[in-house]
Amino acid sequence: MGMDLARVGSKVAEIFVDGVTYTVATAKLGLASMAMLALSESVRGAYNYVEGCARQVDTLADTASAMWVEGVVVDAHRDAAAVMRGVLADAESLANEAEEMAGDFKAAKAGHEADYGPVHDAVVSKPGQMATREYYSNR
Amino acid sequence: MPSAPPSAPVVTDEPDGPPTLVLPRVTLPGPAVPPPPVPPSPAPSTSNSPAALRSEGHDENEGGGAQAGLGGVMVAAIGIAVAALRGMTQWTEDRRQRFQDQAPVRLAAAKAKAERIKDRAEHEAALAAIGNDAAKARAKSRIQSPTEFGGDATKNKGGGGKGGKGAGTFGEGGSGGSGRGPKSGPDKSKGGKSGRETASHGSTGAGGKPGPGGKGKGSDKGPKGADGAGGSGGKSPKSGKSPSPPSSSPSLERARGRQERAADKQRAKDQRRADRVAAQLEDRGKDRKRHHGSQDDRQAVKDRIRNGRLEAKEARKDAARDARRQERADRKAKRKEEKAARDRTALAQSVGQAVTEETERRLRARRDALDPPVLSRNRKDTPAEDAESGPKVDLKKKPRAPKGSSTAPPKATSPKPPPGPETEAEPPGQETGGPGSGPGSRSRRNREQQPPPRQEPQADGEWLRPPPGMRVEYSVTIDRPDREAQAQARARAKAEEELRRRANLANVFNPAPGLPPGPTTRSEAPPAAPAPPPSSTPSSTSSPAPKNERKAPIPMPGGPLAHPAPPPSSVGDTQFTDSDLTVYDVIDADQDMAEEIMAGAEHALLVADRCQRLQAALEGLRASLIAKSVPGVFVGWCTRLIERAGVVEDKAVAVARGLPRASEAIAHAGAVAAEHDKPVADVVRDMGHTAPADTSYHQE
Numbered sequence: 001m002g003m004d005l006a007r008v009g010s011k012v013a014e015i016f017v018d019g020v021t022y023t024v025a026t027a028k029l030g031l032a033s034m035a036m037l038a039l040s041e042s043v044r045g046a047y048n049y050v051e052g053c054a055r056q057v058d059t060l061a062d063t064a065s066a067m068w069v070e071g072v073v074v075d076a077h078r079d080a081a082a083v084m085r086g087v088l089a090d091a092e093s094l095a096n097e098a099e100e101m102a103g104d105f106k107a108a109k110a111g112h113e114a115d116y117g118p119v120h121d122a123v124v125s126k127p128g129q130m131a132t133r134e135y136y137s138n139r
Numbered sequence: 140m141p142s143a144p145p146s147a148p149v150v151t152d153e154p155d156g157p158p159t160l161v162l163p164r165v166t167l168p169g170p171a172v173p174p175p176p177v178p179p180s181p182a183p184s185t186s187n188s189p190a191a192l193r194s195e196g197h198d199e200n201e202g203g204g205a206q207a208g209l210g211g212v213m214v215a216a217i218g219i220a221v222a223a224l225r226g227m228t229q230w231t232e233d234r235r236q237r238f239q240d241q242a243p244v245r246l247a248a249a250k251a252k253a254e255r256i257k258d259r260a261e262h263e264a265a266l267a268a269i270g271n272d273a274a275k276a277r278a279k280s281r282i283q284s285p286t287e288f289g290g291d292a293t294k295n296k297g298g299g300g301k302g303g304k305g306a307g308t309f310g311e312g313g314s315g316g317s318g319r320g321p322k323s324g325p326d327k328s329k330g331g332k333s334g335r336e337t338a339s340h341g342s343t344g345a346g347g348k349p350g351p352g353g354k355g356k357g358s359d360k361g362p363k364g365a366d367g368a369g370g371s372g373g374k375s376p377k378s379g380k381s382p383s384p385p386s387s388s389p390s391l392e393r394a395r396g397r398q399e400r401a402a403d404k405q406r407a408k409d410q411r412r413a414d415r416v417a418a419q420l421e422d423r424g425k426d427r428k429r430h431h432g433s434q435d436d437r438q439a440v441k442d443r444i445r446n447g448r449l450e451a452k453e454a455r456k457d458a459a460r461d462a463r464r465q466e467r468a469d470r471k472a473k474r475k476e477e478k479a480a481r482d483r484t485a486l487a488q489s490v491g492q493a494v495t496e497e498t499e500r501r502l503r504a505r506r507d508a509l510d511p512p513v514l515s516r517n518r519k520d521t522p523a524e525d526a527e528s529g530p531k532v533d534l535k536k537k538p539r540a541p542k543g544s545s546t547a548p549p550k551a552t553s554p555k556p557p558p559g560p561e562t563e564a565e566p567p568g569q570e571t572g573g574p575g576s577g578p579g580s581r582s583r584r585n586r587e588q589q590p591p592p593r594q595e596p597q598a599d600g601e602w603l604r605p606p607p608g609m610r611v612e613y614s615v616t617i618d619r620p621d622r623e624a625q626a627q628a629r630a631r632a633k634a635e636e637e638l639r640r641r642a643n644l645a646n647v648f649n650p651a652p653g654l655p656p657g658p659t660t661r662s663e664a665p666p667a668a669p670a671p672p673p674s675s676t677p678s679s680t681s682s683p684a685p686k687n688e689r690k691a692p693i694p695m696p697g698g699p700l701a702h703p704a705p706p707p708s709s710v711g712d713t714q715f716t717d718s719d720l721t722v723y724d725v726i727d728a729d730q731d732m733a734e735e736i737m738a739g740a741e742h743a744l745l746v747a748d749r750c751q752r753l754q755a756a757l758e759g760l761r762a763s764l765i766a767k768s769v770p771g772v773f774v775g776w777c778t779r780l781i782e783r784a785g786v787v788e789d790k791a792v793a794v795a796r797g798l799p800r801a802s803e804a805i806a807h808a809g810a811v812a813a814e815h816d817k818p819v820a821d822v823v824r825d826m827g828h829t830a831p832a833d834t835s836y837h838q839e
Contacts, residue, residue, distance in 0.1 A: 020763040025773070039746070046742055047794065050801070053732050057805060060728060063720040070815050073725075076808035080729075083804040084736070087797035094746070094790035101783040108776030115771035133768065 022120045026109050033105035040098035047091035054084035248409055255413035714829035722816040729809025736802040743795030750788035757781045 061077040123130060130136075761777035823831045831837075 020760060020767065022769075025760070025764075039749075043746060043791075047739065050736065050739065050798070053736060053801075053805070056728070057732065057808070060720065060725060064725065064812075067718070067720060069812075073808070073812040073815050076811040077725075077729075077805070080801065080804035080808040083797070084801040087736075087794060087801045090790060090794040090797050091743070094743075094787065094794050097783070097787045097790050101780065101787055104776070104780055104783055108773065108780060111776060112771060112773040116769070116773065 022116065026113055029105050029109035029112070033102045033109065036098050036102035036105060040095045040102060043091060043098060044095040047088060047095075050084050050088045050091060054081045054088060057081040057084065248412070251409045251413045255410070712827075715832075718830065722812060722820040725812045726809050726817065729805050729812065733802045733806035733809070736798050736805065740795050740798035740802070743791050743798060747788050747791035747795055750784050750791055754781055754784040754788065757784060 057077050058081045061074045061081065064077065065071075065074045757777055757780050761774055761781065764774050764777060819831065823829075
């Protein structure tokens with residue numbers, strides 16, 4: 001899992017290293033979106049076990065209290081479960097954040113394509129050479 | 140006439156085949172004026188003697204030097220050359236034509252056969268009525284073929300079509316070729332080409348080539364082509380191209396009529412033949428496929444027949460082999476069973492049949508039951524070696540002793556002797572004593588078995604640690620309840636035993652934890668105590684019946700069934716345990732969990748690291764976008780994404796920090812549990828008890 005996370009993360013990072021062109025940038029935005037989604041999933045999966053641990057500790061504490069184990073011991077376990085749940089919440093929010101970020105990548109791609117795609121097409125399809133970009137400005 | 144010499148060599152070059160023509164030409168340039176000496180190897184001697192050249196008959200055009208005669212000579216030479224050429228081409232074409240004419244015949248025959256075979260097989264296999272239909276269809280096909288030229292083309296496919304085309308081309312070639320024959324070289328060459336073109340249209344183009352031949356040979360070949368066409372068309376004429384050419388000339392219509400007639404005859408023949416073949420092959424030929432190769436069809440049919448036979452044989456052989464194998468296997472199994480039965484009987488005789496029978500019964504019952512393999516082995520051994528049951532118990536105790544905490548080992552060694560004495564003393568003393576020893580040993584075993592599960596999980600945890608984030612680890616935690624359940628079952632058994640023991644043994648002088656049975660034995664039979672191993676052997680010989688009782692309990696400890704058996708023991712080591720959870724469970728679980736969670740923290744850190752890199756990359760992207768003056772929302776999105784990456788990183792860091800905290804918390808909880816309750820549990824364990832008495836028992 002760790003390897004997965006590392007791979008996914010490095011993939012996300014490497015996506016924007018190359019030279020930037022319209023085509024490359026939009027394509028990489030799409031890739032980054034997918035990579036972040038994968039990261040989110042892997043984070044979620046990686047920390048699911050924390051949930052299992054917390055549940056187990058809780059049941060353990062319940063059983064212990066039913067056996068009249070000292071309150072200190074039971075409480076210690078209950079606290080530990082609570083801490084775990086807190087971490088779990090963090091992990092969950094991390095996964096959610098990553099997912100949202102994946103959505104942002106997607107939205108950025110869509111926005112840029114809708115926003116600038118036609119211009120790119122026009123420039124690409126223009127016969128002959130492009131003049132300086134200022135020449136095409138409309139003040 | 141300088142132009143003449145070059146033209147001549149050109150013509151000569153085309154024929155390729157006849158070398159005789161080339162040689163005379165070579166001689167020509169020699170006598171001629173400088174211009175023509177194109178051929179590099181002129182022979183001066185030949186040039187000097189024109190007569191010699193004339194004798195050959197070809198070279199008079201220039202050698203004679205008379206320009207007036209040149210034209211006629213030229214024409215004659217060319218005519219000869221062309222004739223030779225034609226002879227060559229016609230010869231080759233004849234060969235081709237023959238081959239091609241025959242090919243459709245073969246093809247049609249083979250296909251007809253194959254079709255008949257297939258149809259026949261299908262029809263007859265399905266219904267006799269369908270066979271009648273097939274006959275009708277045959278009759279119809281005969282009728283149709285004359286009336287509709289291409290009617291049966293669909294059935295007989297390419298073969299017939301080729302024949303028809305051949306006929307058509309022949310008709311054209313015959314008419315046009317006669318006129319062209321006498322003409323000049325180039326025209327002839329064209330004629331040949333046209334013939335080839337037509338040939339290319341119809342696969343059996345040979346028919347068209349005789350046409351250009353025009354002269355004597357052309358006429359000769361005309362009939363041949365007609366025959367070939369007729370033969371081929373007879374099998375299955377095709378409507379495709381044949382109709383168009385005939386429209387041009389009446390002779391073609393005649394030819395067509397001939398072809399049709401021939402086609403009818405041949406068809407009838409072929410059908411008859413095919414029917415015969417089909418009748419022979421009906422049985423075999425259902426599933427066979429047809430190839431489209433003309434010659435291959437027959438062979439393919441034969442091959443299929445052969446293959447069919449071979450396959451049938453092989454199938455039969457295989458079936459026979461399988462049957463034999465099964466028989467052999469059955470025999471072997473029977474023999475094995477018999478052998479086993481004999482062995483068992485022998486053992487029974489040696490030890491005492493009654494004992495063995497009982498053991499066997501139990502054995503089978505237990506095998507059927509769910510017990511783990513180890514137990515089953517023990518049981519198997521027990522029938523063979525009755526006396527060894529005692530030593531086995533010892534063996535189990537030994538491993539267990541080391542497992543116990545530092546205090547355990549010495550005590551464990553000491554308890555061993557008591558069980559032996561018990562076994563000896565019990566039979567004489569009380570009936571219950573025998574089984575009682577069993578349960579005592581069990582209780583120890585149970586303890587042994589209990590601790591290992593706890594320790595095993597730890598070991599598992601350690602093994603699983605390397606892949607820390609893996610879920611496999613989590614499965615480990617899941618396993619626990621099972622262990623606990625097993626532990627509970629064992630604990631209950633022990634508790635029962637403990638009860639009995641305590642009830643029986645008021646006088647306890649406990650030197651060692653595992654020893655409670657020991658004292659009892661000593662009280663009853665002090666002398667026996669010293670030698671446990673010998674005691675086992677004598678006991679086995681002394682009384683078979685009690686052994687059985689003991690044996691029965693021994694195998695049982697593994698499973699819950701064991702518990703009912705023990706009660707009879709004299710001073711049983713009674714243990715009461717029914718716990719869903721023990722201190723050890725809690726401590727182990729907490730420890731494992733702490734480790735697992737700590738491992739997870741590393742991954743969170745990794746994610747945080749990647750997020751940082753992503754942030755940097757996004758910043759680079761934004762910088763380059765700005766540098767390239769990319770307008771629109773992209774830059775804004777980049778800014779947003781950079782922020783998001785920062786947030787993700789922060790959260791990953793939070794997780795990375797939170798996980799150690801969680802790990803610490805659970806570890807602390809385990810420590811608290813150990814601090815409060817472990818000492819008591821340790822003492823109980825060290826004293827050889829499964830669990831302490833009820834709390835009220837300790838109130839003062």
